[in-house]
Amino acid sequence: MTGFETVAGVPSATTATGNTTTSTVDGVGTSPLRPDGTLKVAGEFAFASDLWMDDMLWGVTLRSPHPHARITGIDLTQALKLPGVFAVLTHEDVPGEKHFGLEHQDQPVLAIDRVRYQGEPIALVAADHPETARRAAQRIKVDYEVLAPIVDAELALRPETPRLHEGGNLVRHVRVRTGEENPTADVVVSGAFEVGMQDQAFLGPEAGLAVPDGEGGIDLWVATQWLHVDQRQVCAALGLPPEQVRLRLSGVGGAFGGREDLSMHVHGCLLAQRTGKPVKMVYNREESFFGHVHRHPARMHYEYGADRSGKLAYARATIHLDGGAYASSTPAVVGNAGTMGLGPYDIPNIQIDCFGAYTNNPPCGAMRGFGSVQTAFAVEATMDLLAAELGLDPVELRARNGFREGSRAPTGQLIDAPAPVAELVEKLRALPLPDERPDAHDLRHLPGGVANTTHGEGVRRGVGYAVAYKNVAFSEGFDDFSTARVRVSIAGGQPVVTVHTAAAEVGQGLVTVEQQICRTELGIDRVVVAPQDTSVGSAGSSSASRQTYVTGGAVKAASESVRRLLLTSAATRLGRRRDDLQLAPGGVVLDGSGTVAITLADLLGDDHVEDTVEWRHRPTHPIDPETGQGDAHVQYAFAAHRAVVDVDVELGLVKVVELACVQDVGRAMHPQAVVGQIQGGSAQGLGLALMEEIQVVGGRITNPSFTDYLIPTILDVPPMPIEVLEYADPHAPYGLRGVGEAPTISSGPAVAAAVRAATGLPLSRVPIRPGDITGTG
Amino acid sequence: MEFLRPDGLPDVLEARAAHPGALPLMGGTDVMVALNFDRRRPDALLDLTRAPELTAWDHVDGMVRLGAGVTYSRVIDELATELPGLAIASRTVGSPQIRNRGTVGGNLGAASPAGDSHPALLAGFAEVELASRDGVRRVPVDEFFTGVKQHAGRGDELVTAVWIRPATGPQQFSKIGTRNAMVIAVTSFGLALHPDREQVGTGLGSAAPTPRRARDAEEFLGAELDWSARRDIRDSVAAEFARLVATAASPIDDVRGTAAYRRHALAVMARRCLSWAWAEHQGRRH
Numbered sequence A: 001m002t003g004f005e006t007v008a009g010v011p012s013a014t015t016a017t018g019n020t021t022t023s024t025v026d027g028v029g030t031s032p033l034r035p036d037g038t039l040k041v042a043g044e045f046a047f048a049s050d051l052w053m054d055d056m057l058w059g060v061t062l063r064s065p066h067p068h069a070r071i072t073g074i075d076l077t078q079a080l081k082l083p084g085v086f087a088v089l090t091h092e093d094v095p096g097e098k099h100f101g102l103e104h105q106d107q108p109v110l111a112i113d114r115v116r117y118q119g120e121p122i123a124l125v126a127a128d129h130p131e132t133a134r135r136a137a138q139r140i141k142v143d144y145e146v147l148a149p150i151v152d153a154e155l156a157l158r159p160e161t162p163r164l165h166e167g168g169n170l171v172r173h174v175r176v177r178t179g180e181e182n183p184t185a186d187v188v189v190s191g192a193f194e195v196g197m198q199d200q201a202f203l204g205p206e207a208g209l210a211v212p213d214g215e216g217g218i219d220l221w222v223a224t225q226w227l228h229v230d231q232r233q234v235c236a237a238l239g240l241p242p243e244q245v246r247l248r249l250s251g252v253g254g255a256f257g258g259r260e261d262l263s264m265h266v267h268g269c270l271l272a273q274r275t276g277k278p279v280k281m282v283y284n285r286e287e288s289f290f291g292h293v294h295r296h297p298a299r300m301h302y303e304y305g306a307d308r309s310g311k312l313a314y315a316r317a318t319i320h321l322d323g324g325a326y327a328s329s330t331p332a333v334v335g336n337a338g339t340m341g342l343g344p345y346d347i348p349n350i351q352i353d354c355f356g357a358y359t360n361n362p363p364c365g366a367m368r369g370f371g372s373v374q375t376a377f378a379v380e381a382t383m384d385l386l387a388a389e390l391g392l393d394p395v396e397l398r399a400r401n402g403f404r405e406g407s408r409a410p411t412g413q414l415i416d417a418p419a420p421v422a423e424l425v426e427k428l429r430a431l432p433l434p435d436e437r438p439d440a441h442d443l444r445h446l447p448g449g450v451a452n453t454t455h456g457e458g459v460r461r462g463v464g465y466a467v468a469y470k471n472v473a474f475s476e477g478f479d480d481f482s483t484a485r486v487r488v489s490i491a492g493g494q495p496v497v498t499v500h501t502a503a504a505e506v507g508q509g510l511v512t513v514e515q516q517i518c519r520t521e522l523g524i525d526r527v528v529v530a531p532q533d534t535s536v537g538s539a540g541s542s543s544a545s546r547q548t549y550v551t552g553g554a555v556k557a558a559s560e561s562v563r564r565l566l567l568t569s570a571a572t573r574l575g576r577r578r579d580d581l582q583l584a585p586g587g588v589v590l591d592g593s594g595t596v597a598i599t600l601a602d603l604l605g606d607d608h609v610e611d612t613v614e615w616r617h618r619p620t621h622p623i624d625p626e627t628g629q630g631d632a633h634v635q636y637a638f639a640a641h642r643a644v645v646d647v648d649v650e651l652g653l654v655k656v657v658e659l660a661c662v663q664d665v666g667r668a669m670h671p672q673a674v675v676g677q678i679q680g681g682s683a684q685g686l687g688l689a690l691m692e693e694i695q696v697v698g699g700r701i702t703n704p705s706f707t708d709y710l711i712p713t714i715l716d717v718p719p720m721p722i723e724v725l726e727y728a729d730p731h732a733p734y735g736l737r738g739v740g741e742a743p744t745i746s747s748g749p750a751v752a753a754a755v756r757a758a759t760g761l762p763l764s765r766v767p768i769r770p771g772d773i774t775g776t777g
Numbered sequence B: 001m002e003f004l005r006p007d008g009l010p011d012v013l014e015a016r017a018a019h020p021g022a023l024p025l026m027g028g029t030d031v032m033v034a035l036n037f038d039r040r041r042p043d044a045l046l047d048l049t050r051a052p053e054l055t056a057w058d059h060v061d062g063m064v065r066l067g068a069g070v071t072y073s074r075v076i077d078e079l080a081t082e083l084p085g086l087a088i089a090s091r092t093v094g095s096p097q098i099r100n101r102g103t104v105g106g107n108l109g110a111a112s113p114a115g116d117s118h119p120a121l122l123a124g125f126a127e128v129e130l131a132s133r134d135g136v137r138r139v140p141v142d143e144f145f146t147g148v149k150q151h152a153g154r155g156d157e158l159v160t161a162v163w164i165r166p167a168t169g170p171q172q173f174s175k176i177g178t179r180n181a182m183v184i185a186v187t188s189f190g191l192a193l194h195p196d197r198e199q200v201g202t203g204l205g206s207a208a209p210t211p212r213r214a215r216d217a218e219e220f221l222g223a224e225l226d227w228s229a230r231r232d233i234r235d236s237v238a239a240e241f242a243r244l245v246a247t248a249a250s251p252i253d254d255v256r257g258t259a260a261y262r263r264h265a266l267a268v269m270a271r272r273c274l275s276w277a278w279a280e281h282q283g284r285r286h
């Protein structure tokens, strides 16, 4: 039903150095099958929730019902009495560090004397049956002194508000200042905007299996985004060295940022260490809503000034992000929202203040788009206000002000790679618009669908545009590397490559890209992706659109090194100079005349050649705390959307008719996967614009289920014409740009803009609810 | 947990009487969710799927007797002409998988204010057949719903069928959800015109503690409509009908929507359903 077309743009240069092996089948730029694809389609792929050992126990977490309370007593007696229970643990049983956290170590492994959010873990039970474990957890008696929750990020930052953590309620404030202090402009627009709390809504719940090794150490199979950052935190909590805590990636059923923080990791290990038995933990759907961080809700005030021609003169923005009870990755999210919160537009005078606060709301952290999703709603709506004020076409305004190569970001950083903002929006505008009224007798084409709410009455069409830009990889001076081990050996007389990394495959297809890179660099078709674990160095996180860039870069570098080693070995064997030899597709070494000098099978025999490479992108730098200036980011990804919607203005129901996207990906490593990322990201952004929100009242989640946390169904996701541009980034491997996040950023604002266009209403909060459109919210 | 699997309706009713704590299980699309979320932990489940009497429908005395275990998919495929309102409502239920398993009897058993079959049954003046080991009785559907997820069936009774007169006039159903499929009704509305008796039937879903009729609206419209000459409905009549439908509701604010929105939407749906139904009565396309 998605009638997409993929159009390749300008072909990019493939970076290839000496003794090249350009391409073989299924290399870079083609779309081979995923190695795990058949299993997944057949329902045979083992996800973390399928982990099983015959003698394993089941772990269950007791969580706080209160968003804010002091714990005055915990009585485990009745739980321990239940037959089948093997262990009941509290914070007293944590042998190592009692707190963990990605950036600030502020979150208790198990609550100590206070709970700061509804769902905070307090105690753990291991039993021989999950039902027994649940029953036992219900028998734990916790005495609370309930405290008033702090549920508003702005209020939390007032001096008179009680502190939730020792250092106060401010997690981070990013300040960006460029140009004049009191800029003026011919035309000024402003607005206040709000974004609700979105959930990653991955379908595979948090799960893992912890297996004690009998010698004091432990193996943990877990669904995660970053094995090594988990390992660091698990080691600290268990008080064990890394050699004794081995993490292995289990099948990951989606992540979207929600698996960057720990969930059951330490808990499962604690129970396994205590009982001496394997312990499995798997959250159910409801618990999952309490078991991972969400996207920060945001409140934003924006003001843009421009001259009469539409050239932006200044921008002011104040952004409040609600970090919830613990920091998680709030500092980095504030960093992104602060440094990138004005959109991909040239603005000479800038004042941004972005705050992240502690509250008693659910903890928020990483989610696809990471700070840029929220600000894009404000930026793009403000741009539309400005276009309306100037009487300019929204595309025209964006094209006039959009970044181009040579622009300066608000941080002062030079954009030294293609930045085709104007082209993106102009291409979108040039796409034909869908039919005015498709088939009015097919209810599926109308707002409300088969629920039969309109046969055309009240339906108005609207079109909206939005642009996204997103930093790829980790920023602000973070040592952001990946490690890859590549080995060539001979099996059954044929060369085979084994690529080993710790990079988490979370569904995005990194395993396929690793294979493609090995094929292209080594000319060998057969590439085995070894299971991901901590026996090889860190790959960094599967987030920030970074793995194809960074782990891809590491695999490429390791492959190049192995190629050199093979040629050196061949040169020695043949008594020739290495530079006269070439590795060619099919596993053969050619001499200067193109004749086969030796095959890899003959060269290697029972031997193998292997290298492990730690690879880094170019360094980034911290920003100045007063002005926000600095070369903070590695690379920018650009995408833009045009949304066409039909709105039933009397009932407030929306049907997205079409959602077109143009994205510059630098190099489409796997064109089909690129399109898949764009489709998925676009759907996730559409969801935030129209329906996806964790509703929190007084610190409590009121819709922790897929009954009431709605994500788009196949009838909500429209056809998506997609155009993929390939303007190589000269600094990146193969010229590629991270793909995954940008489409999530611009699709929602485009949908919101289209609904505004259809209704004529300001609609400054997303998700836009039927009540907002009908004035009955 | 015990799993009782009696064969045939008589044994099912015996088991029902003998095991008052056993939870009836038809399609399981409500029961399994309740079990998974740990909302219910009954001592036993009583499987109804081995009673063929429940999964058939028939014509009896000029009425459709719809077995409690007939699925939504079958209502859509087999009864769209005779029970158009119920068929439209059935199309809005869940997903294909849910429609293949979920049943009208299960919907009644759950008696949720949001059950999508209820407005259509109310508007169609249906009767619910309740049976026990000791006998069979019929309850008008608007007396069946007694409270939030409560109904008039006794502990030893089961819903065995629904009795509905085949449509003699147009029927409509509309349901509001915040996405275009697979959604629990924010609010819903069913309308049936009964030209043979010059009566109007209505049903409101997710608008009060129980599904209910808008009786004032029915009476008002029944008297105003020009049943035989089929003249156009005056705007003021349509508006008053919509207003009376909205006033019949006692909605609340919850995670799915506000009371104000529900009232507003009911009025809009009432008006639109009326215009489609009347156009059909007039023989026009709508």
Ligand SMILES: Cc1cc2nc3c(=O)[nH]c(=O)nc-3n(C[C@H](O)[C@H](O)[C@H](O)COP(=O)(O)OP(=O)(O)OC[C@H]3O[C@@H](n4cnc5c(N)ncnc54)[C@H](O)[C@@H]3O)c2cc1C
Residues within 6 Å of the ligand: B023, B024, B025, B026, B027, B028, B029, B030, B031, B032, B033, B048, B068, B092, B093, B094, B095, B098, B101, B102, B103, B104, B105, B106, B107, B108, B109, B110, B114, B115, B116, B117, B153, B157, B158, B159, B160, B182, B183, B184, B185
């Ligand atoms: C994903 C999903 C989507 C859904 N979408 C909708 C929707 O859009 N609209 C909607 O209305 N519902 C929806 N439901 C709820 C459910 O599908 C319906 O209520 C359905 O009609 C239940 O029928 P069943 O046969 O599966 O009932 P069951 O689950 O078997 O039973 C439901 C209840 O009725 C009782 N019961 C069953 N049969 C009888 C009987 N003969 N006599 C007395 N009591 C009985 C059971 O004990 C139980 O309490 C959805 C459910 C799911 C899981």
